[in-house]
Amino acid sequence: MTVSFSTIDLNLLRVFDAVMEDRSVLRASQRVFLSQSAVSHSLARLREMLDDELFVRTSAGMQPTARARAMAPLVREALKTLEAAIGPPKFDPGSSTKTFTIAANDFTTAIVAPHLLRILKAEAPSVDIVIKPVTRIDLAEQIDLGRIDAAIGTFSGAPQRFNSNLLFEYDDVLIAGRAFETMTIEHLSRLSIVVVSFGGEQEGAIDGFISERGLARRSEMYDRRAFERAFAASERLPRLAVSLPHFLALPSLLEGSDLAAIVPRPLADSFARNHSISIYELPYPTARLEVRSLWHERHEGEASQEWLHGIMRRATEHLPIGSIKGGLA
Known part of the structure; x- marks a missing residue:
C-alpha cells in the first residue's frame, strides 16, 4: 500500500512518537493529552495506512517493530523541525551577535548603561548596543521606521502604537561643589543656578515637553513649575545663571565654584560618588517623574525584544518605584 504524505494526519505521528518514547498507551495518552482510546484508535489508523503492526504488546510494554524502529528517529526529527518552524522564534543571548539601538539622553544613559553593560558582559558578550541621543532626532519617526528598538525617557503622552514599561521614578534635588549649613528658600534665592534643557520654546516645547507625532x-530637565511656585511670594529669585543642553559638564562647572544645579536625584547620587559634589534636598517639593522604556507594538512577542526589555528592567531594579528616599548629603 502506497501512502502519500499529503494524506497523513500529523497528529498520528505525534501519537507514534509518544508511544515510541513511553512504550505505553497510558503514558503516551498523558503526554499528548488524549484519552487511551483515542491513542489506540490513532495507532490503528497508522497501522492500517502503513500496513505494519508498528508496536507489539508484551509484558515489558509496547515493543516496536523493525519498521517502527526505522521510522522513529526520522519522525522525531521531523516533528522537531515543524515545531521550530511554526513555534515562536527563539533568541539565545549567549550566542547572538545582534545589535540593539536605544535612544536615551545623557542622564538616563549615565544611570542605566553601566548596569546594562554588566549584564551584557555576563550573559550576551557578543550583543552590541548603539545609543542614539534622544534629543537630536524625531523620536517617534525613528521608532516607527524601526531604526530604534527602544527609547528611554520621561514621556507625558504616547500614541497607542507604542508600548511602554516603567523603569524607575525620580524627583529633583540640588547639588553644589561646596558645603552649605542649611538650604532654605531664602538661602536658595541667593544662589546662581545651573539647569539643563534639551530644547527651548523655539523647538516647540510646551510646559517642558516637546511633542512629535503624538509623542511628548x-x-x-527641572521642575520649573514647582520652582516658580516656591518663589511666587519671594522678593528675590535665584539667578538661573547657566542653561546647558546636557548634564555632562555639571561636575566640572560646580567643583570649586559658587554655582549650584537642580538635577534628577539618581544623577546627583552618581555625581556624588565620583566627584566632590554635595546633595541637598530642595526647600520645596518637586514632581515625581517616571522614566519609561518605549517601543513599537509590532515588536510585541519578538523573543529578542522581550529579552531586551527584560534586561533593561533588571538594569534599573536598584532604582526606586513608588517612593523616593531623600536625605541631606
Whole structure:
C-alpha cells in the first residue's frame, strides 16, 4: 500500500512518537493529552495506512517493530523541525551577535548603561548596543521606521502604537561643589543656578515637553513649575545663571565654584560618588517623574525584544518605584 504524505494526519505521528518514547498507551495518552482510546484508535489508523503492526504488546510494554524502529528517529526529527518552524522564534543571548539601538539622553544613559553593560558582559558578550541621543532626532519617526528598538525617557503622552514599561521614578534635588549649613528658600534665592534643557520654546516645547507625532518627551530637565511656585511670594529669585543642553559638564562647572544645579536625584547620587559634589534636598517639593522604556507594538512577542526589555528592567531594579528616599548629603 502506497501512502502519500499529503494524506497523513500529523497528529498520528505525534501519537507514534509518544508511544515510541513511553512504550505505553497510558503514558503516551498523558503526554499528548488524549484519552487511551483515542491513542489506540490513532495507532490503528497508522497501522492500517502503513500496513505494519508498528508496536507489539508484551509484558515489558509496547515493543516496536523493525519498521517502527526505522521510522522513529526520522519522525522525531521531523516533528522537531515543524515545531521550530511554526513555534515562536527563539533568541539565545549567549550566542547572538545582534545589535540593539536605544535612544536615551545623557542622564538616563549615565544611570542605566553601566548596569546594562554588566549584564551584557555576563550573559550576551557578543550583543552590541548603539545609543542614539534622544534629543537630536524625531523620536517617534525613528521608532516607527524601526531604526530604534527602544527609547528611554520621561514621556507625558504616547500614541497607542507604542508600548511602554516603567523603569524607575525620580524627583529633583540640588547639588553644589561646596558645603552649605542649611538650604532654605531664602538661602536658595541667593544662589546662581545651573539647569539643563534639551530644547527651548523655539523647538516647540510646551510646559517642558516637546511633542512629535503624538509623542511628548521631557525637554526641560527641572521642575520649573514647582520652582516658580516656591518663589511666587519671594522678593528675590535665584539667578538661573547657566542653561546647558546636557548634564555632562555639571561636575566640572560646580567643583570649586559658587554655582549650584537642580538635577534628577539618581544623577546627583552618581555625581556624588565620583566627584566632590554635595546633595541637598530642595526647600520645596518637586514632581515625581517616571522614566519609561518605549517601543513599537509590532515588536510585541519578538523573543529578542522581550529579552531586551527584560534586561533593561533588571538594569534599573536598584532604582526606586513608588517612593523616593531623600536625605541631606
